[in-house]
Amino acid sequence: MPTSIKTRRSFLLSAAVAGATASTAWRKTFAAPDPDAYFAGAAEREITPPEGMEITHFIRENIGVHDPLYVRALVIRDSSGKQIALVSADALGAGFATCDEIRDRVKEKCGMDEVWFSCSHTHSGRWVLSTPRSDREYTEELQWDDGTHVPLIERPAELAWNTSVHQKIVDVVREATQSLQPAVLRTGRAPVKVGINRRVTRPDGFTHMGWNRQGLIVPWVSTLSAHSKETQQPIFILFEHAAHPVTVPHTSRLVSADFPGAAVAKLRKSLPTDCIAAFGQGCSANINSFPLRTTHEDADAAGIKLGEAALVALDKSNVITGDSIRFHTIPTILPTMPLPSEKLIEAQLIAQKDHPDRIRQLKKITAYRATGQVPPARRLDAHGLMLGKEFCLIGLPYEHFSHTERWIDRAAPFANTMAFTLTNGGRGYIGSDAGLAMGPNGGYEAGCMPNWSAHEVMSPNLGPPAVGSEKIIQSAIAALWS
Numbered sequence: 260m261p262t263s264i265k266t267r268r269s270f271l272l273s274a275a276v277a278g279a280t281a282s283t284a285w286r287k288t289f290a291a292p293d294p295d296a297y298f299a300g301a302a303e304r305e306i307t308p309p310e311g312m313e314i315t316h317f318i319r320e321n322i323g324v325h326d327p328l329y330v331r332a333l334v335i336r337d338s339s340g341k342q343i344a345l346v347s348a349d350a351l352g353a354g355f356a357t358c359d360e361i362r363d364r365v366k367e368k369c370g371m372d373e374v375w376f377s378c379s380h381t382h383s384g385r386w387v388l389s390t391p392r393s394d395r396e397y398t399e400e401l402q403w404d405d406g407t408h409v410p411l412i413e414r415p416a417e418l419a420w421n422t423s424v425h426q427k428i429v430d431v432v433r434e435a436t437q438s439l440q441p442a443v444l445r446t447g448r449a450p451v452k453v454g455i456n457r458r459v460t461r462p463d464g465f466t467h468m469g470w471n472r473q474g475l476i477v478p479w480v481s482t483l484s485a486h487s488k489e490t491q492q493p494i495f496i497l498f499e500h501a502a503h504p505v506t507v508p509h510t511s512r513l514v515s516a517d518f519p520g521a522a523v524a525k526l527r528k529s530l531p532t533d534c535i536a537a538f539g540q541g542c543s544a545n546i547n548s549f550p551l552r553t554t555h556e557d558a559d560a561a562g563i564k565l566g567e568a569a570l571v572a573l574d575k576s577n578v579i580t581g582d583s584i585r586f587h588t589i590p591t592i593l594p595t596m597p598l599p600s601e602k603l604i605e606a607q608l609i610a611q612k613d614h615p616d617r618i619r620q621l622k623k624i625t626a627y628r629a630t631g632q633v634p635p636a637r638r639l640d641a642h643g644l645m646l647g648k649e650f651c652l653i654g655l656p657y658e659h660f661s662h663t664e665r666w667i668d669r670a671a672p673f674a675n676t677m678a679f680t681l682t683n684g685g686r687g688y689i690g691s692d693a694g695l696a697m698g699p700n701g702g703y704e705a706g707c708m709p710n711w712s713a714h715e716v717m718s719p720n721l722g723p724p725a726v727g728s729e730k731i732i733q734s735a736i737a738a739l740w741s
């Protein structure tokens with residue numbers, strides 16, 4: 260058994276036996292190997308969309324706020340001056356154009372060497388869009404990326420809110436950088452379950468959305484925290500769990516960060532007032548929070564449970580050694596599943612004649628077939644932040660199955676891991692190879708034509724990723740560690 264695995268097992272054991280909810284361990288005196296190895300700072304800003312600006316997803320009227328939405332920045336600098344900003348937003352998501360824009364702007368304005376932008380995936384907020392530019396055509400690719408067919412420039416109220424979000428991201432990173440102080444970094448883990456696997460396969464082989472209580476989930480919360488060397492108080496706690504934030508009912512017309520917001524609120528109540536708590540969404544493509552779409556009170560209860568688990572993880576956390584930040588990106592392309600047959604397309608052109616969106620997709624497929632082209636591939640940059648030998652955070656665009664996070668946890672040569680999805684771009688789902696191999700039976704997240712409820716059929720790629728994508732992603736992640 261490799262040493263790293265042994266270390267991880269004993270680490271997990273100590274986390275698993277933790278029962279207390281009051282966080283105290285970080286108050287103890289601890290010795291970092293290098294007294295000035297790391298610096299940390301954090302800040303937050305409210306980004307709640309105003310009343311009247313519709314909530315998505317599902318799209319619905321916005322008559323007010325249940326709990327406000329925030330963007331938060333955590334900045335870590337090492338002894339050489341290298342620094343990274345981890346920005347987390349209460350948002351449904353953001354495409355590549357938006358994330359590229361945010362990351363470039365923050366690097367330039369705040370002097371960051373690296374910036375990650377991650378979304379919590381709350382289904383009671385907004386999608387963050389790119390800023391309109393006169394020198395940029397609003398192409399179909401950009402429309403898919405922004406999740407809208409109507410240019411933002413034609414919606415002044417939304418443009419104003421979206422612009423303010425972009426500005427607040429710069430502001431929040433700048434403020435976090437200005438508050439940098441010598442810090443000890445710690446990482447912890449504790450068991451918790453907020454969701455249940457949502458992919459149920461019927462006896463006839465078709466997969467639909469339901470409750471698969473035996474299905475794979477990620478039954479823990481992992482934390483990365485920074486503690487002031489001077490006061491030993493926590494500066495920030497970053498926590499990650501994998502579950503779609505869908506406990507708030509889709510009939511609610513109130514903006515909410517769903518259970519991640521309630522978890523942050525729980526942490527804020529339990530920790531010093533100036534400690535920033537920020538949530539990262541794990542590999543939750545096949546996990547729904549439970550209970551599904553019921554009440555704001557249920558979302559609060561799930562968040563409190565998650566927050567209490569994060570406090571246990573913090574209590575049992577271990578010091579991260581080393582003196583440098585290491586981050587890498589492996590640019591990766593995922594091929595798309597082969598196009599449907601000509602016969603299937605012909606039949607669908609007749610069957611879907613009353614669905615203009617579907618007909619549009621079918622005509623594109625026909626054009627690709629006519630010229631012998633393969634469907635467009637997906638960009639999927641794999642990002643890694645490695646700290647000492649104790650901690651690794653993987654950041655992935657798109658939504659990924661829990662299998663990916665479980666694989667990262669098994670394969671990573673680090674004592675503890677976190678995986679963020681909806682990070683630095685993406686739109687929709689990357690199925691596991693097993694899900695993709697089911698073809699049309701692969702369900703909402705992985706199915707292909709003629710399953711029109713399969714999300715990726717209605718995408719710029721004209722279908723889900725090809726079988727084999729899981730291995731490509733794993734290779735990219737492993738390359739981050741080499």
Ligand SMILES: [Zn+2]
Pocket residue numbers: 380503544658
């Ligand atoms: Zn989703």
